[in-house]
Amino acid sequence: MAKVYQDLRSFLSTLEENGQLVRIKEEVNPEPDIAAAGRAAANIENGPAVLFEKVKGYPYSVVTNVHGSWANHALMLGMDKTATTKEQFHEINRRWERFPVKPEILKREEAPCKENTIDKAEDINLFEILPLYRINDQDGGFFLSKASIITADPNEPDNFDKLNVGTYRIQVKGKNRVGIQALAFHDIAIQLEAAERKNEKVPICITVGNSPLVTYMASTPVMYTQNEYEFVGALQDGVPAQIVKSDLYENLYVPAGSEVVLEGYIEPRVREVEGPFGEFPGSYSGARRQCVITITHVTHRTNPIFENLYLGIPWTEIDYLMALNTSVPLYQQIKRDFPEVQAVNAMYTHGMGCIISTKVRFGGFGKEVAFRLLSTPHGGSYSKIIIIVDEFVDPFNLPQVMWALTTRVRPDKDVVVIPNCPGMPLDPSSYPAGMHSKLIIDATTPKDPEPNPREVELLEPPVGYEKYEALIRKLMSEM
Amino acid sequence: MKCPRCDGNKIEVIATSPVGNVWEVYECMDCFYSWRSTETPHIHDKFKLKKEQIDNLQVIPPIPPLDK
Ligand SMILES: Cc1cc2nc3c(=O)[nH]c(=O)nc-3n(C[C@H](O)[C@H](O)[C@H](O)COP(=O)(O)O)c2cc1C
Ligand SMILES: [Zn+2]
Numbered sequence: 001m002a003k004v005y006q007d008l009r010s011f012l013s014t015l016e017e018n019g020q021l022v023r024i025k026e027e028v029n030p031e032p033d034i035a036a037a038g039r040a041a042a043n044i045e046n047g048p049a050v051l052f053e054k055v056k057g058y059p060y061s062v063v064t065n066v067h068g069s070w071a072n073h074a075l076m077l078g079m080d081k082t083a084t085t086k087e088q089f090h091e092i093n094r095r096w097e098r099f100p101v102k103p104e105i106l107k108r109e110e111a112p113c114k115e116n117t118i119d120k121a122e123d124i125n126l127f128e129i130l131p132l133y134r135i136n137d138q139d140g141g142f143f144l145s146k147a148s149i150i151t152a153d154p155n156e157p158d159n160f161d162k163l164n165v166g167t168y169r170i171q172v173k174g175k176n177r178v179g180i181q182a183l184a185f186h187d188i189a190i191q192l193e194a195a196e197r198k199n200e201k202v203p204i205c206i207t208v209g210n211s212p213l214v215t216y217m218a219s220t221p222v223m224y225t226q227n228e229y230e231f232v233g234a235l236q237d238g239v240p241a242q243i244v245k246s247d248l249y250e251n252l253y254v255p256a257g258s259e260v261v262l263e264g265y266i267e268p269r270v271r272e273v274e275g276p277f278g279e280f281p282g283s284y285s286g287a288r289r290q291c292v293i294t295i296t297h298v299t300h301r302t303n304p305i306f307e308n309l310y311l312g313i314p315w316t317e318i319d320y321l322m323a324l325n326t327s328v329p330l331y332q333q334i335k336r337d338f339p340e341v342q343a344v345n346a347m348y349t350h351g352m353g354c355i356i357s358t359k360v361r362f363g364g365f366g367k368e369v370a371f372r373l374l375s376t377p378h379g380g381s382y383s384k385i386i387i388i389v390d391e392f393v394d395p396f397n398l399p400q401v402m403w404a405l406t407t408r409v410r411p412d413k414d415v416v417v418i419p420n421c422p423g424m425p426l427d428p429s430s431y432p433a434g435m436h437s438k439l440i441i442d443a444t445t446p447k448d449p450e451p452n453p454r455e456v457e458l459l460e461p462p463v464g465y466e467k468y469e470a471l472i473r474k475l476m477s478e479m
Numbered sequence: 480m481k482c483p484r485c486d487g488n489k490i491e492v493i494a495t496s497p498v499g500n501v502w503e504v505y506e507c508m509d510c511f512y513s514w515r516s517t518e519t520p521h522i523h524d525k526f527k528l529k530k531e532q533i534d535n536l537q538v539i540p541p542i543p544p545l546d547k
Contacts, residue, residue, distance in 0.1 A: 029517065056496075057496030057497065058496070138523055140513070142513065173493075173506065273510050287526070287528060289537070
């Protein structure tokens with residue numbers, strides 16, 4: 001049974017035991033030290049999480065880069081820290097099949113996130129609970145970049161399948177006021193629209209500092225009717241996620257082990273300046289008018305730990321967080337209709353770049369698979385550079401993908417551009433923001449009825465190479 | 480005090496450091512830019528905002544019509 005974490009703290013202990021967490025004990029300045037360490041950790045191969053014990057002017061600690069390396073990612077799954085990306089991809093897919101795993105609902109007194117309560121809005125001061133800081137120099141303020149946010153469908157408030165747990169950036173705008181970026185194609189926007197049509201507030205819980213798989217599932221593009229907590233249980237290999245009822249709302253549930261839970265509501269039909277914020281494409285998204293949340297109730301653990309994430313020019317922590325959690329659901333959704341598909345690598349900028357390997361059933365099949373990606377809810381707007389390779393090409397091995405491109409592609413027939421499609425508005429090359437063209441490169445071998453006049457035979461490795469591989473490794477390790 | 484981004488003068492202190500008296504955080508009530516007293520904000524020209532710009536920024540997500 002894989003190791004399972006019900007809170008951030010137990011995961012931090014495992015990271016530390018495995019040499020994947022470092023502590024900075026000296027006092028640091030909020031700016032620019034915390035963000036600088038996030039960048040630094042990303043620059044280091046298999047970079048660790050970085051825990052700042054003392055931040056000037058604040059009582060509590062901050063941790064960053066918790067998901068920021070393949071070693072940390074493997075430990076999150078309870079795997080050996082040397083597990084390869086591809087091994088982790090296949091392991092997540094295996095566990096995915098366990099969905100749905102009903103969460104375990106704890107009593108209030110059993111839930112660590114309820115250790116301390118602030119129940120008067122006028123007593124709430126986010127700066128006393130969270131060591132807030134600026135992430136990138138031109139950000140418009142201090143942001144929570146990694147919170148998991150819980151909302152329900154206003155038309156079916158008790159439908160647990162439609163309870164949404166998502167990651168949306170939060171800008172702190174006052175002691176108990178924050179802004180949120182709810183992009184139109186994400187689940188929270190469906191709920192917001194339903195409430196705003198009736199001019200109703202949207203009940204919301206913002207949870208900070210969660211078990212690593214809660215954060216992971218919050219930023220995974222699953223279907224609207226799929227509950228993220230039931231996926232956390234699946235990815236915990238069948239061990240249910242522990243959750244607890246929110247204090248304000250009967251139908252909202254928060255992770256029982258959260259460090260901090262902020263409860264309140266989105267003000268309907270209100271938009272205020274939010275941003276800029278350094279975003280995942282490695283550039284700033286400018287100021288826009290976005291939604292505002294009033295926080296009226298807070299619970300937190302004693303000595304809460306503020307978990308936050310740095311974003312810079314890829315790769316940084318966010319790229320590890322949304323690498324396989326974008327690849328796996330896209331693979332699962334495409335495979336349902338096309339069992340020929342072997343693997344999906346959607347690790348580039350949240351799936352804007354995507355490589356799919358597939359068996360080819362008939363001529364043109366590669367393009368058909370690409371169209372299927374472009375008709376998934378996530379791929380439809382995000383994916384724009386799509387490469388289809390044969391089943392014998394490993395999409396996680398980029399040199400091999402380049403081999404397929406250089407030897408399989410005839411640009412005049414295998415490269416197509418489809419104009420005027422949905423696009424990812426934060427992609428700076430999307431214009432108008434939200435529109436884009438799609439590039440499909442079909443690098444698969446032609447199959448009947450498409451002619452293949454120069455059919456080739458692939459090179460096979462010489463007999464006995466595995467034996468030599470083992471021997472050479474052994475000799476090298478003895479050198 | 481003036482807002483470093485929009486030149487507005489409605490600046491509020493939204494926080495003082497919970498430990499010691501080592502910083503304050505200010506916020507502009509026109510454009511919601513916020514900064515700490517220990518920072519020296521230098522807003523790039525492309526991120527400066529004028530009153531007309533604030534009113535015309537893109538709205539995300541759009542506000543739907545009210546149900547009848
Ligand atoms: C660190 C991080 C920050 C994100 N910030 C936002 C955001 O501000 N707004 C947004 O709409 N999506 C954001 N996303 C993307 C969504 O969380 C992600 O696409 C998720 O699958 C959305 O799920 P949903 O469609 O269930 O809402 C972020 C993702 C990550 C990993
Ligand atoms: Zn201003």
